[in-house]
Amino acid sequence: MAQQQYDESSFRVLKGLEPVRERPGMYTRTDSPCHMIQEVIDNAADEALGGFAKNLHVLVLRDGSITVTDDGRGIPVGLHPEEKIPVVVLAYTALHAGGKFDKKSGNSAYAFSGGLHGVGVAVTTALSLRVEVEVRREGKIYEIAFANGGREIGQINEVGSCGKQTGTRVKVWPDGKYFDSPKVPMNELERLLRSKAVLLPGVRVYLEVEQADGSFTKQDWRYQEGLPGYLREITSGADAVVPIYAAEKYAGDDEDFAPGEGAAWAFGWFDGVQLGESYVNLIPTVAGGTHESGLRGGVFEAVKSFIEHHSLLPKGVKLQQEDVCGKMSYVLSARILDPQFQGQVKEKLNSREAVKLVSSMLLHPFEAWLNQNAEHGKAIAELAIKQAQSRLKDAQKIEKRKSSGVAVLPGKLADCESENIADNELYLVEGDSAGGSAKLARERETQAILPLRGKVQNSWEIDPNRLFANAEIHDVSVAIGVDPHTPQAADSVLANLRYGKVIIMADADVDGSHIQTLLLTLFLRHFPKLVEAGHVYIALPPLYRVDVPAQGKKRPARRLYALDDGELQSIRDRLAKEGFREDQLEIGRFKGLGEMQPAQLRETAMDRATRRVLPVTMDQDAVAETDKLFDLLMGKGEASGRRAWMELKGNLVEADL
Missing domain, CATH: 3.30.565.10 (Histidine kinase-like ATPase, C-terminal domain)
Structure with a gap:
């Protein structure tokens, strides 16, 4: 080149x-x-x-x-x-x-x-x-x-x-x-x-x-009534547990916030309906943000205070915010002097002070309303306490089933519907954001999603008996239905395998490669039969998106994807030969899987017809050599050897681990 x-x-x-x-x-x-x-x-x-x-x-x-x-x-x-x-x-x-x-x-x-x-x-x-x-x-x-x-x-x-x-x-x-x-x-x-x-x-x-x-x-x-009229309209048909509570409060000259800052709100609890909309200075914040956190925090503290004041909480029950706010419907309009948004499209508010602003404006007026309308307050309290009791009951069931030796699937696993193991696929995805996109992009019949929080622990030197101390490794093992084992284990160790393909899907950057390496380390060391039988795969999501404009009626607009810089340059060269100028192309770089639209993720990494997925295979003649290399790269006591190896061969290696 x-x-x-x-x-x-x-x-x-x-x-x-x-x-x-x-x-x-x-x-x-x-x-x-x-x-x-x-x-x-x-x-x-x-x-x-x-x-x-x-x-x-x-x-x-x-x-x-x-x-x-x-x-x-x-x-x-x-x-x-x-x-x-x-x-x-x-x-x-x-x-x-x-x-x-x-x-x-x-x-x-x-x-x-x-x-x-x-x-x-x-x-x-x-x-x-x-x-x-x-x-x-x-x-x-x-x-x-x-x-x-x-x-x-x-x-x-x-x-x-x-x-x-x-x-x-x-x-x-x-x-x-x-x-x-x-x-x-x-x-x-x-x-x-x-x-x-x-x-x-x-x-x-x-x-x-x-x-x-x-x-x-x-x-x-035209809404003369404002927020409560709108909330009543969008929840029409649902029975209200209590009347809608609506109010507004803005800071004066003698408060901790800028004069005029504050919020207006309308919220209530409705049977079978949970809706929420929020705005900042009239801008719709469809992804929520810190002002919504302030609303939930203020509502929770007010309800919790009401329950404690009236001694309504049963013994052994501890309320959480989700118990109170999980089924609440609301419309919130915050007014903030200098709002800090996530990105220019302003879909999410990031201003830290908005949490305290909204919660403090709402807390005392709502507390007063609850105490002035004790029957409504008790209805909300009863709903929250039931939710807390249900949550505690579910937790006890899980613990009991664990203690009796029955594996319970991870709560964050979005499982597939099919029971045909050969067709079923499990995608291991980093983070809730990417997991959310993957859940929308998947084929629900045969594709399951397990979001992993952060980077999986380096398990190369972990004692097998202590593997399950790590929650992410525990969830992976339970989800796939296979216990950790040694290379000498019988093939029957895969008898309860729940998916024909276990696909690692990480971002197309250095961090994503690191996550791939850690997961491959886990499978090679502690689930070798899974790799040996050809059940482990790596998805190849793109790093770049290239939008190509239409060329007349016969050549509609296209969208191309590139895995890396080299592939991007190849696409540029090909399009240049087709007559496209560089300024006609729109090239976007994906920051990660969570930034991709579900349709884009489906097309590039999940749709069987269009995705790119690599199988992970094991060469039986090179097992010892592979173990030696992993010892060097992943062993905790090999730092000096790793450095020497990188200095000697780092510029030559093209290993995709």
Whole structure:
């Protein structure tokens, strides 16, 4: 392979909106344009949150354009005092610019907003064919357009007068080449707009969608009652154990939090229903976060205090948070000065102080409500105590079955439905996040998932009698139905084997290779018959994803996967021969299995028709040599020998252990 040049010219600086166009997945979701449109909607909602807008209108046309209109103050069009560029231009073309940064000094245009990084609506411009902005402000109407992903910036034109009307209208044409699907999913857009109406009591939110025949469907939402009305709607049909408890509380000047920080909530317990939605500064946090932890913590402490005050807890029962909150349905809206989110798409709140903020705001009002409504408090207490007793009973069953010698399958094992051992497969996956993706991606009939917490212990020198002291090794042994044994054991040791294939599935990076090595060490040392009989496999999930645009009608868009840098370069070379330029390809690097969409994980590592899985075989003529090598690599007393071996041969070895 030709040696590549590496000098000063090898470095490239991405300017303006170019980083967004090069790596859109770092800034927004790329399954559809929904999130980039949400950035525009969030700006309008922030105006309503500040009390400046009463109406929010979204129009979806057949040409793929989406228009968002509000009757807020209208974005400023004058020159920025330092940058000497119109503020509306900065907002739509400059990363890390906006009216949401200078919060603590009191000069921010938005004290509470979902915007944090200042990249929101600029991302919309970068990934759009065209963006048109109309501003009604100070009695005048202004227009400006941005085209070709923000590369072309039009002039600000005054086009009329508007009297006392104010507001902003933004029309966006998303560029389909950046998304798996060029259309915004209507059900997701409807949920988003309905949630804005829920969180902004009294604000009317409209959605108009153009149909194939040119007519329009119209919907609008307005919740005067706010959160409790919404919770009642989404849990309709379920019997309430107690009435919905709804309240809100925000910090004053004399509290530990910034003035105005706090939360509004509505929650209750319903038969057979458990739903939860949360928001931060009107932004939906679909993956939850620290504010939800604060809600659960406050509810648990209040209920626990009520139970102790009324001496309701039976002897020997100890309450846990899940006993109280496990079947609770809730809607939570937190207001936080500087929210810290996980990633630009803001699906999960990471702000540590949000736990204390929400729990402290909720605790005393809910405690007062419980004591003022003792019959409702006792109903909640009875539900929690029953849940705790059921949990303790299950734990006792497991202990009893263990003591009688009957193996109990690990609770975190998602087992398959088939009883045909030859077809059944067990995937050993690192972590709950990757395990969750794998559970969604699997074929439930024949594929089981066992998530492992962290790296399995190095078992090369562990005494077989002490193996089960490690919970992860215990769970692996119980799940596969095989006890630890020696190479001399009879073949009957596999009589209770529950899966024809045991597949190690780890991330495609160095850490993942280490986990593979530790699991292979376990099987080779303590389950050698499993390896010898050909039941152990290694899945090869990809490290890179390459999105290839369509070439005319005959060549639709494709998605390719690469295991490593070498395979990625081969794909690049092949696509270059097909006529694709480098800037036409979108290349994403998977951080791990938990980052992969279930459909991607299924296609690359779990679907029998498309996955790449390697069998682990044992050469009977090289058993002694293999043991010697594992002694060197995994033995605790071989550190000096390992170092000498790595210095001598580390640059030559291509072992895939």
